[in-house]
Amino acid sequence: MSSVLIKDLTLKYDHLTILDKLNMDIAEGEFLVLLGASGCGKSTLLNCIAGLLDISEGEIHINGENVTWAEPSERGIGMVFQSYALYPQMTVEGNLTFGLKNAKVPKQEIVKRVAKVAEILQIESLLKRKPAALSGGQRQRVAIGRALVREVKVFLFDEPLSNLDAKLRADLRIELKLLHKRLKSTIIYVTHDQVEAMTLADRIAVMKNGVVQQLDTPNGIFHRPINRFVADFIGSPSMNFFEGELVAGDSITFSTKDLVFNVSNYEFINTGAVSCKASLGIRPEAVLTGEHIPENFFRCEISVELVEPMGSDTLVWTKLGGENFRFRMDGKASVKTGDKLTIGFDPSSSSMFNAETEDRI
């Protein structure tokens, strides 16, 4: 059964369309990440699901119930915000119980739930403190706790880790993943951080201008991006692109001004190979160097222009066919500017996009 179902959701301000006919079906227990640059409408969508924004058209169903016009508190959701949004004048305990008291939950039940949540999040010792006396990480735990005590099936997270420093963010990320495994609840999670999206999500919805570009598993998004925007947006460093011509003949080739790739084994979607102007994208991770390059790979010799050592691996910048080209090498590899290297990659396992529509072909 679907846990959250969104049908043709549209949001307009006057004549400005913020969200355009969104459809989404989120399964029970699924961890869905809404990913996109700022201003793409991901937080807006979350606010619509929460009922904090009235939508213009469409329907929202949560747990099989049409909640399009229900109050936020009656939708069976819990929400965690980027700025924590703890009530500053209340203690941690007051923050946790505020919603339950509003919902007239019996006193014993409140005590039981607070104790349980405090134990899960290890905030028992903080219950009597005010938010101002907590660190950032502790505050976000309390904010998560405030969502958990509601004992709902759907949780909404609005960039919950963005305000934390890098180390704490990584720690809490793991905790969130464990928490999701333990609670088995549905989570819709908004972020602009790719790493968070990739590591946490069962499925990722990449958004742009209020439209979902691709809704797929992290793997699918990374290896089979549906259009050039997704391909470019996901991955750091981003994909290398070559502009050129796809020629479907006896053997299918992709040729730029200076280079010709054999893409006979490329998995075309639906239509198969049709000659057209196209761009070919190679992930920096897909490039091999030295003697390990298999026979059927495209191979060539390049000269290194710039080296960015990152510890675990090394990023090498070079020029290929007149275009900037970057690829990853082992962190232990010793290369320096000016070195000559033989590199190779498999054009058939790349991504190709129609130059006009920018869709995958």
Added chain:
Amino acid sequence: MVNNHIVPNGPKPKSIFTARNIMLYGTLFVVAIYYILPLYVMIVTSLKGMPEIRLGNIFAPPLEVTFQPWVKAWSTACTGLNCDGLSRGFWNSVQILIPSVVLSIIIASVNGYALVNWKFKGSEVFFAVLLFGAFIPYQVMIYPIVILLREMGLMGSLWGLVLVHTVFGMPILTLLFRNYFSSVPEELFKAARIDGAGFWGIYFRIMLPMAVPIFVVAMILQVTGIWNDFLFGVIYTKPDIYPMTVQLNNIVNSVQGVKEYNVNMAATLLTGLVPLVLYFVSGKLFVRGIAAGAVKG
């Protein structure tokens, strides 16, 4: 001769009489004198007897301190037919002040809160129109209000004046509260809505406890404004319920008999006492409230 080897430690003491200091403190001193001197004359005069005042030396301290003028100003000075001093005016003012301040602050704070968090169609226009009210000179509206109050049967009553004060406080107070509440992070409001709190629940449980400093600011603004009001008081009430300022004017400007400068000074000081006390008591909170909202969070 023992301390020969000790090297002086720390920065050299700076000379106090630098040109900068003389300018700075000189200016401050002159300005302070400018404001303190009239106050000094008032206090000194109010403590003198009339024979001493007639000597004409207004800066001299009283030779014989007497509190008689204060007592007279409070309880026996005559205005028209009433000879019970300022006390009547004081209690009238209190009766006008308390409901006006409470009402205007309650309404304005709810206004501000609603304008920030519960935007409705045309709420911006509503706010703009309300603000416009702050720029219209009061004098323009005196006569229309007379007619309005007459039609409502409130002309010449305490509640009529309370209504006028409440309405005239609305633009500036609403602006004050709106700006304060818009500095409260929006997510806090969203969180409270998800927690099932409604319009009043969020107002009383979340917003109100956070807005104490701005309430103090609003209170000080209203108390001083309404207490010091003369125009509305004299126009919209009748002699029995004249506020203290009007009564003070009547005492000071009465033309029969001898001008009792000492009583006049005492009466003026008594009238100014309420706002002064309020400033002293809540000065710190006032500053904090004015500064709040300047920095987000």
